[in-house]
Amino acid sequence: MPDIEKCDRLARHYGVTLDALLHDQNRVGHTALAPAPAGKHLWGAVTLGARGQIVIPKAAREMFDLKEGDRLIVLGDEGEGIALVKAGDFERKMQKALEMSQHPAEP
Numbered sequence: 001m002p003d004i005e006k007c008d009r010l011a012r013h014y015g016v017t018l019d020a021l022l023h024d025q026n027r028v029g030h031t032a033l034a035p036a037p038a039g040k041h042l043w044g045a046v047t048l049g050a051r052g053q054i055v056i057p058k059a060a061r062e063m064f065d066l067k068e069g070d071r072l073i074v075l076g077d078e079g080e081g082i083a084l085v086k087a088g089d090f091e092r093k094m095q096k097a098l099e100m101s102q103h104p105a106e107p
Helices: 004-014 018-022 058-063 087-102
Strands: 072-077 081-086
């Protein structure tokens, strides 16, 4: 069993949190997965309802401060999949990109 200093070095080397390195929590069904890199998360699988509804896992809702009634933008990449972004965050980023495109960079 490695000591805490070696665990810390291993976690930094692999770009994961110490907690993720020590605890086997990432699973899909009965299959254990390697720890996710720091700042990345795997909350498990969700089931698509008849009308396209999904339930976002509680831990994800809490981490991203998602509340009932929040608007989300649904983004997609045919090769990568679907992503959800809070509408306000998306709109602010798009406004900033629009503003930057209207002002040419100075030499």
